[in-house]
Amino acid sequence: MILELAAVLEEQRQSPQCLRTLARSAVEDVMLLPPPNFGVVDRGIYRSGFPAADSLPFLEALELRSIVCLCPDPYSEENAEFVRSHGIRLFQFGIEGSRESINDSSYTIMEALRVLLDARNHPILIHCKRGKHRTGCVVGCFRRLQNWCMTSVHEEYVKFASTKARPSDMVFIEKFDISQMMECVFGIIYRYHFSGHQARRLVYQKIS
Amino acid sequence: MILELAAVLEEQRQSPQCLRTLARSAVEDVMLLPPPNFGVVDRGIYRSGFPAADSLPFLEALELRSIVCLCPDPYSEENAEFVRSHGIRLFQFGIEGSRESINDSSYTIMEALRVLLDARNHPILIHCKRGKHRTGCVVGCFRRLQNWCMTSVHEEYVKFASTKARPSDMVFIEKFDISQMMECVFGIIYRYHFSGHQARRLVYQKIS
Numbered sequence: 001m002i003l004e005l006a007a008v009l010e011e012q013r014q015s016p017q018c019l020r021t022l023a024r025s026a027v028e029d030v031m032l033l034p035p036p037n038f039g040v041v042d043r044g045i046y047r048s049g050f051p052a053a054d055s056l057p058f059l060e061a062l063e064l065r066s067i068v069c070l071c072p073d074p075y076s077e078e079n080a081e082f083v084r085s086h087g088i089r090l091f092q093f094g095i096e097g098s099r100e101s102i103n104d105s106s107y108t109i110m111e112a113l114r115v116l117l118d119a120r121n122h123p124i125l126i127h128c129k130r131g132k133h134r135t136g137c138v139v140g141c142f143r144r145l146q147n148w149c150m151t152s153v154h155e156e157y158v159k160f161a162s163t164k165a166r167p168s169d170m171v172f173i174e175k176f177d178i179s180q181m182m183e184c185v186f187g188i189i190y191r192y193h194f195s196g197h198q199a200r201r202l203v204y205q206k207i208s
Numbered sequence: 209m210i211l212e213l214a215a216v217l218e219e220q221r222q223s224p225q226c227l228r229t230l231a232r233s234a235v236e237d238v239m240l241l242p243p244p245n246f247g248v249v250d251r252g253i254y255r256s257g258f259p260a261a262d263s264l265p266f267l268e269a270l271e272l273r274s275i276v277c278l279c280p281d282p283y284s285e286e287n288a289e290f291v292r293s294h295g296i297r298l299f300q301f302g303i304e305g306s307r308e309s310i311n312d313s314s315y316t317i318m319e320a321l322r323v324l325l326d327a328r329n330h331p332i333l334i335h336c337k338r339g340k341h342r343t344g345c346v347v348g349c350f351r352r353l354q355n356w357c358m359t360s361v362h363e364e365y366v367k368f369a370s371t372k373a374r375p376s377d378m379v380f381i382e383k384f385d386i387s388q389m390m391e392c393v394f395g396i397i398y399r400y401h402f403s404g405h406q407a408r409r410l411v412y413q414k415i416s
Contacts, residue, residue: 034360039367040248152242159247159367 032058037131037160041139044122047160049131053078059125064088066121068112070095070128070135091115095134102137102172112138113145113181132161133169140173145181150174240266245339245368249347252330255368257339261286267333272296274329276320278303278336278343299323303342310345310380320346321353321389340369341377348381353389358382 035051035058050071051059056078065088069075072094075083083090093112095105102109115121116138128134136157143153153173158165243259243266258279259267264287273296277283280302283291291298301320303313310317323329324346336342344365351361361381366373 030355031357032355032360033357036363038360038364040250042248043251147238147240149239149241152240152246155244156246159370162367 068126
């Protein structure tokens with residue numbers, strides 16, 4: 001029986017996507033399988049290993065606008081069709097998954113970060129094959145941009161890489177030159193203007 | 209030099225709290241220390257171990273509205289003052305951290321879940337001492353409500369509990385009676401009404 005209180009969510013930040021999933025679960029009783037090594041990086045930013053076909057219904061529930069794929073191989077037909085049919089923009093930055101490659105890929109990592117930072121691409125999923133090394137490096141650099149201390153960046157990296165953690169990745173993250181993200185020609189920084197809850201604005205600035 | 213494109217974020221779900229942190233970092237160059245074992249559960253829902261004084265600036269950046277503390281001990285004066293001065297509502301559900309207790313605490317877990325589910329309390333942080341067992345159980349039950357398959361629930365639990373993972377916690381989560389959350393006297397379920405992006409509403413229903 002439907003009774004009682006109805007609350008209007010008046011603030012932008014409370015958009016309850018996660019709770020919509022709850023509501024859907026209650027009604028449809030669908031079992032959802034997140035892709036392996038799935039995690040929420042921040043509001044509207046997700047990370048994982050390679051999403052197999054059986055996790056596409058889960059991805060659908062995330063209402064993604066974009067995917068950053070760090071694997072060099074083309075998407076399978078099933079994934080490509082999912083992306084097409086849901087109007088998701090796929091950004092592919094092919095980085096080899098081998099142990100040696102990450103240092104040679106700092107430009108590519110920066111390109112991926114740029115896509116990740118652009119709120120117009122959110123909600124966004126970033127993934128590689130296992131969600132450990134390539135994804136871990138991009139997320140680690142993102143945390144550096146958020147000014148997380150290295151101890152916490154390391155803790156998070158290890159949480160996802162587990163026994164496969166690579167010291168070379170950690171060094172890469174630590175050495176990553178944040179200022180490049182701020183100062184390079186096409187660098188974008190974000191500035192926010194608030195004039196009440198309804199008028200939150202994001203202004204992109206180019207630094208000359 | 210300020211140039212070029214200004215984009216108005218027109219959708220509720222894009223509120224860029226994470227990017228505001230970036231902007232602040234760029235300007236203030238403050239190093240942020242998340243509490244131990246920190247993680248993002250979902251939009252507006254965070255988890256961690258006990259937040260020491262040095263992670264209060266990080267919590268401040270999350271703009272929390274509520275905290276669920278699963279430890280039985282009272283908050284330290286410093287944390288209590290932080291909570292007071294930032295207008296954060298503290299929900300304390302004391303559960304002993306010992307190995308045996310979680311099965312005796314299913315009612316308390318349910319109470320904590322109810323607070324966690326209520327979007328009016330978001331952004332919300334749930335924590336215990338290490339962010340492994342008590343927090344892991346609540347988040348595990350939350351994932352069950354989201355219809356995650358047990359394999360993924362387990363993967364996430366282990367990610368945060370690491371070598372301290374307890375099979376008894378996993379059994380607790382697996383046995384957790386979701387229907388109780390849906391059907392108990394004060395149970396709340398969520399239903400969403402959409403009439404365009406601007407009129408997203410959350411309606412609480414009581415089941416008699």
